[in-house]
Amino acid sequence: MKLVFVLFILIQSLQCWAQSLVDGEISGNLEAQSRHSWNNQAAKDELMQDWDEEEFYLFYGNLNGKLNFKNSRFETNLFARHSQSDLYKDRYPSPPYLAPLLFSFPNKLVARDVFKLKHETGDDNSRTEYVLNKLYYEWDYDEHRFVAGRMYINYGLGEIFNPINPFNQPTGLTAISQIAQGNDGLNFTFYASEKHTIDYYFLGDKTLDGYENQIQKTLWIHGEYQFSNELQLDYVIGEDQNRLKLGGQFRYNFSEAMVFMQTLFQTDYTDDKESHPLFDVLLGYDQQLTNKWHIRAEAGYQKKNRFSGLTSINDRFLPTEYFIALANQYEIHPLLKLGGTIVNDIKTGFTYLIMRNTLDLGHNTEAEIFGYLPVAKGSGIENDAQKLVTTDIGVALRTFF
């Protein structure tokens, strides 16, 4: 199966190469980050995370290649990441330190995979990984588009929480940029009309049960329908990771602002494993207040999966069950953008402040100073993820080519 798939991609690519080659392009980015982190007292006391302060270094980059043909293209992206921290120390039989998972979120670069296409090494104070997280061939024919390979699936308006898209993590709470998760399979897009687009996905997945087990399938439909100038509806339905899922997004565009809502319902596992249904809701508001000041508010509910452990940071991480978030971005100078997001758990009072200030250094280079500050602990915390949240200050330097 794997061989057939790889051969198919290869043959199609070679055929295209033989056709009239239009252009090719190589692009990418490199980033270095350093952060100083202070541990959460609750993590030390209750979750065996016995460390106080730590330096964490992260280096990562993307190398993106693209070949454009007349009606098709071939694209690939190699993602490489090296991180250094004493918190990678193997403490077996004690549980591992979990903070590095947060610092390098999303730590999975492929959400649904059949092929590993990944090389990973590590020791007591570092991890290095190379992932081919995009490798696909795409061709257009009239009102259709067909994609085969490892692709990015990126839709949905949520920046902090985006429940209708299980194939890409929202990165609104992270200090990274230019990152997306790959998914292995096929995608057929049908542009039914100017107002209606339907995407069909057939994906394979070995991440759920491990590489030794059978391939799980994902059958997924995402549609978007523009009812009017102001109103757009997205719908999703399908089977993914052994659950049936149904949801949608409603977007209304006022002249001054945009409001949107998402819901996603997930049934119990379709096999006999222990599980329970999940239900997520998101409400959002987005407005450009002045030509330099942009605000985004998101409020939502993510039903806690009581069958998942702390390491489900891998899967869907939001350190609150109920949350309200306000994100501001202000351009103080063409060179300097100030960003601040405050996330509050309306049930426990847990409050988290994120600052990301970006300074353009010119020549395709920028610096970022970021901070992650849990400013209120909250009371009666039931969500262990809140106990894990560390206090971090860091700086990043990134360049694009």
Added chain:
Amino acid sequence: MFKIFFRKDFVFCLALGANANNAQEWSKYAENQMRGAHSHSEIEMTIKTPNWERTLEINSDVEGKKLALSTITSPAKEKGIRTLRIDNNMWNYFPKLKRKVAVSSSMLLASWMGSDFTNDDVLKASSMAEDYQHKFLPNQKKSGVDFRVIENIAKSNSKVMWPKIITYASKVDCLPREYQYYDKQDQLKRILYLDDIKTFDGHKVPTKWVMQPQNDKDKKTTIIYKKMTFKTDFKASYFSHKNLTDY
């Protein structure tokens, strides 16, 4: 004889003919010259402050007053970012992440890539001829040149950013040389200077646009139209989501 004809006392905008005393016609004429029915242009934008300068290159496609598609072609950081406008709806597309994002129409207000131009300017979302009512103000002389001055007041039902714009138009070619933008408090917020008129496919177009914000006179943004054509015949599906994501 030729010189006499073009002396300032005799200069009269022949292009408008009998409509030369109608302010609405002046605006319509300028818009038809500069926008046409559809156009493709290659633009260089330079944002300049006393100690910093940044240049972007953009391809801009416009069809009528409702459809626009812009693509950043340089620098590397933003290369490939596209913006599609259909009526008042806007979508940004980030090809490196394959992410299409619907943006609030209030984003038309937003500064475009840190410049002094807004999304509204770049995507040509508003129409001076259709969204404003026009009347002549007394002629004015600036740097020895006589200008026809037109006051443009936003119509009550139009969704535009600027309630009042004053146009200074050349009496020679009827094209604007200066736009002054006023906010709701009737404060002058920015001035757009237009210069270096060139002809593309029979359309006279100012190819140098300099936007000068009034609250920060050390800063300015210059647009240079490097290439422009009005003969582009866009396919019906050009301004579509499929084409937006085809990059």
